[in-house]
Amino acid sequence: NAGVTQTPKFRILKIGQSMTLQCTQDMNHNYMYWYRQDPGMGLKLIYYSVGAGITDKGEVPNGYNVSRSTTEDFPLRLELAAPSQTSVYFCASSYFLQGQPQHFGDGTRLSIL
Amino acid sequence: KQEVTQIPAALSVPEGENLVLNCSFTDSAIYNLQWFRQDPGKGLTSLLLIQSSQREQTSGRLNASLDKSSGRSTLYIAASQPGDSATYLCAVISEKLVFGKGTKLTVNP
Numbered sequence: 001n002a003g004v005t006q007t008p009k010f011r012i013l014k015i016g017q018s019m020t021l022q023c024t025q026d027m028n029h030n031y032m033y034w035y036r037q038d039p040g041m042g043l044k045l046i047y048y049s050v051g052a053g054i055t056d057k058g059e060v061p062n063g064y065n066v067s068r069s070t071t072e073d074f075p076l077r078l079e080l081a082a083p084s085q086t087s088v089y090f091c092a093s094s095y096f097l098q099g100q101p102q103h104f105g106d107g108t109r110l111s112i113l
Numbered sequence: 114k115q116e117v118t119q120i121p122a123a124l125s126v127p128e129g130e131n132l133v134l135n136c137s138f139t140d141s142a143i144y145n146l147q148w149f150r151q152d153p154g155k156g157l158t159s160l161l162l163i164q165s166s167q168r169e170q171t172s173g174r175l176n177a178s179l180d181k182s183s184g185r186s187t188l189y190i191a192a193s194q195p196g197d198s199a200t201y202l203c204a205v206i207s208e209k210l211v212f213g214k215g216t217k218l219t220v221n222p
Contacts, residue, residue, distance in 0.1 A: 042202070042212045044212075045209055090156055092157075097208075097210075101162045102147065103159065104149075104156040104158070
């Protein structure tokens with residue numbers, strides 16, 4: 001069981017560069033989520049998707065974009081990277097929002113210098 | 114706006130002690146509450162999920178309770194072990210998942 005797989009695990013970007021964080025799940029989950037975790041600040045929701053072709057903003061969407069062309073994949077795109085986007089990014093998935101546990105990937109540690 | 118608070122922020126106990134971690138939330142209109150464990154440099158592992166209609170859930174040495182009316186949940190860990198050392202996060206699920214900042218637990222041998 002692979003569960004939720006995130007790539008890359010680590011990345012260093014220069015200010016202004018762009019990149020895509022990959023997330024894929026093999027559990028046929030409907031819901032997928034992107035969070036960022038900053039030291040001492042807990043997790044904040046960036047974007048989420050309730051199914052292929054449907055995405056919606058979370059609490060901190062500025063500077064990010066997502067797409068959901070398949071049930072399995074939910075990539076997160078950073079355009080014009082800024083130091084404030086230095087963080088650990090987690091992807092998660094679940095069958096539904098209510099009543100079902102969320103499964104998390106191991107995270108992508110991103111530094112913007 | 115839903116806010117989730119976890120107290121204490123850090124806790125250090127000797128091995129074998131029973132302990133309680135606290136989680137409070139401001140809006141009682143939730144679907145369920147989930148407790149997670151996070152090891153350093155790792156993702157989150159789901160420990161227990163309590164439906165809004167339930168009062169508690171148990172898994173092994175872990176017991177989580179939920180009191181929606183007072184906006185509180187507790188995670189009870191019995192006979193703590195050094196391997197329990199981790200950060201424990203609670204999250205409430207209403208329209209979205211809202212996380213607390215976590216309690217960092219250290220169990221000393």
